[in-house]
Amino acid sequence: MGKPSYRDIAAILRREIEAGDYERGSLFPPEPVLAERFGTTRATINNVLRVLRAEGLVSTQQGRGTTVTAMTPRINRDAISRYRKNSRERARGAFDYEVRKLGMEPRSDLTVGRAVPPADVAAILNVEPGQEVVVRSRRMYADDVPVQIAPSYIPLDIAAGTVLEQSDQGPGGMVSRMADLGYRQVRMSERITVRPPDEEEANFLQMSTDQRVYVITHVGYTADDRPVEVCVHVMPTHYWTLDYSWEVDPAE
Amino acid sequence: MGKPSYRDIAAILRREIEAGDYERGSLFPPEPVLAERFGTTRATINNVLRVLRAEGLVSTQQGRGTTVTAMTPRINRDAISRYRKNSRERARGAFDYEVRKLGMEPRSDLTVGRAVPPADVAAILNVEPGQEVVVRSRRMYADDVPVQIAPSYIPLDIAAGTVLEQSDQGPGGMVSRMADLGYRQVRMSERITVRPPDEEEANFLQMSTDQRVYVITHVGYTADDRPVEVCVHVMPTHYWTLDYSWEVDPAE
DNA sequence: GAGTGGTCTAGACCACAGA
DNA sequence: CTGTGGTCTAGACCACTCG
Numbered sequence: 315m316g317k318p319s320y321r322d323i324a325a326i327l328r329r330e331i332e333a334g335d336y337e338r339g340s341l342f343p344p345e346p347v348l349a350e351r352f353g354t355t356r357a358t359i360n361n362v363l364r365v366l367r368a369e370g371l372v373s374t375q376q377g378r379g380t381t382v383t384a385m386t387p388r389i390n391r392d393a394i395s396r397y398r399k400n401s402r403e404r405a406r407g408a409f410d411y412e413v414r415k416l417g418m419e420p421r422s423d424l425t426v427g428r429a430v431p432p433a434d435v436a437a438i439l440n441v442e443p444g445q446e447v448v449v450r451s452r453r454m455y456a457d458d459v460p461v462q463i464a465p466s467y468i469p470l471d472i473a474a475g476t477v478l479e480q481s482d483q484g485p486g487g488m489v490s491r492m493a494d495l496g497y498r499q500v501r502m503s504e505r506i507t508v509r510p511p512d513e514e515e516a517n518f519l520q521m522s523t524d525q526r527v528y529v530i531t532h533v534g535y536t537a538d539d540r541p542v543e544v545c546v547h548v549m550p551t552h553y554w555t556l557d558y559s560w561e562v563d564p565a566e
Numbered sequence: 567m568g569k570p571s572y573r574d575i576a577a578i579l580r581r582e583i584e585a586g587d588y589e590r591g592s593l594f595p596p597e598p599v600l601a602e603r604f605g606t607t608r609a610t611i612n613n614v615l616r617v618l619r620a621e622g623l624v625s626t627q628q629g630r631g632t633t634v635t636a637m638t639p640r641i642n643r644d645a646i647s648r649y650r651k652n653s654r655e656r657a658r659g660a661f662d663y664e665v666r667k668l669g670m671e672p673r674s675d676l677t678v679g680r681a682v683p684p685a686d687v688a689a690i691l692n693v694e695p696g697q698e699v700v701v702r703s704r705r706m707y708a709d710d711v712p713v714q715i716a717p718s719y720i721p722l723d724i725a726a727g728t729v730l731e732q733s734d735q736g737p738g739g740m741v742s743r744m745a746d747l748g749y750r751q752v753r754m755s756e757r758i759t760v761r762p763p764d765e766e767e768a769n770f771l772q773m774s775t776d777q778r779v780y781v782i783t784h785v786g787y788t789a790d791d792r793p794v795e796v797c798v799h800v801m802p803t804h805y806w807t808l809d810y811s812w813e814v815d816p817a818e
Numbered sequence: 819g820a821g822t823g824g825t826c827t828a829g830a831c832c833a834c835a836g837a
Numbered sequence: 838c839t840g841t842g843g844t845c846t847a848g849a850c851c852a853c854t855c856g
Binding site for chain 2 (some may be wrong): 341352365368388392393396397398443498501502503505506507508509510523524526534551552555556557558559560562563
């Protein structure tokens, strides 16, 4: 029976957190205190907290301290149903619906402008590298905790001078507005990857580099198979689960 | 102009790896060598390698060393098309197809038996906690690199004594065999989460705890909406991307 | 047994948040 | 200013892999 390793200490603290010994959103004991409690040094406690951060149980901000993560139930993003018209019009959009379902309060910012899209987005939209598009950038919160960044890119020939360059979008969101403009989306595709957050993302989403984000590249196509909108969702993995469901075509 | 931090060192090595200075699959310089090169200590180099591991660029095994990750292009899992009958029958299954598309050689093991499923799986299948089901456990490799663990659970009243308890499954895979038995799946759902690997997963998938796995809980339903099969895919995030695409129902 | 990374100690300085 | 975590040094012992 040796000394507890950092994994053992993490296991002890994990049990305490899951048992509710620390209030959600409250400050965790400082590293020197934990070091004393477990008869070790800050370096080891650092490792312990890295484990707990990776699991999404705590979250650390330099200078402030480590807090017990406020959001234990994960937000569920149901990709297919969220783009049905019914869902879009209910509860002012899919995100609002998803967050309210957990009993939390949704909120979001929107910034509208023009910018050169990332190279991969430009390639999907078939716009020349370096050419500007309309960007509608949403930043989303649940109970004031930032939980998602989602810039949306639309080619200029579709969006320039239209309601898509305005902040107010009305019921049904973007997909409905584009349909009004004659660009009805009939097919969606999403590609999911996972990576560490970059500096800006880590900053806004209050994440450490021990945590990860989903990157969902969502593309909407019109009936003539033109990609008319790309939305890149960046979401901390410890706040979200992703759902997809579909019918199996018996003929194929 | 201070000393380079571990992030700076990581950035230098990242560029070197991406420029192809190290052969894929070859050993990376040992920590003491890197410490000397950058005028620092092993502790700092440890941090550097943690960053590179998190990005999936290198992979470390204790006692052996750090290797430059063999697989730069990620395997693409297209959830919807992989369950179409055409795809299933092509190239001996969806996994084979996905891997061959990258020019790599797929391989997989299958273990068939009975076991008590995890609680969440039991709940989905509506079987009593503690009751056994048939488990078909696949372990998958690409060019002999382990890339996925996927146990599949089927209730006993469906699978007991059938071909589903045998190792050889024939063309079209499980879904076709279950259809033959009168359990045709007409609807699929998948729920995606991300977490650090547990000890067994880290061991088999040759991952460190700095890396993450997707956990995809796939459920197949028959026409009377009964869940007849649950498959839990565990896949390192740095080896895979996930694709979904669907038609938008204009009526809804 | 030699060489690898995993982990730990003891101590230090720094960046940052908040009163 | 005080207290927080971020990062680093210098050194040590251990667990594991492989020849």
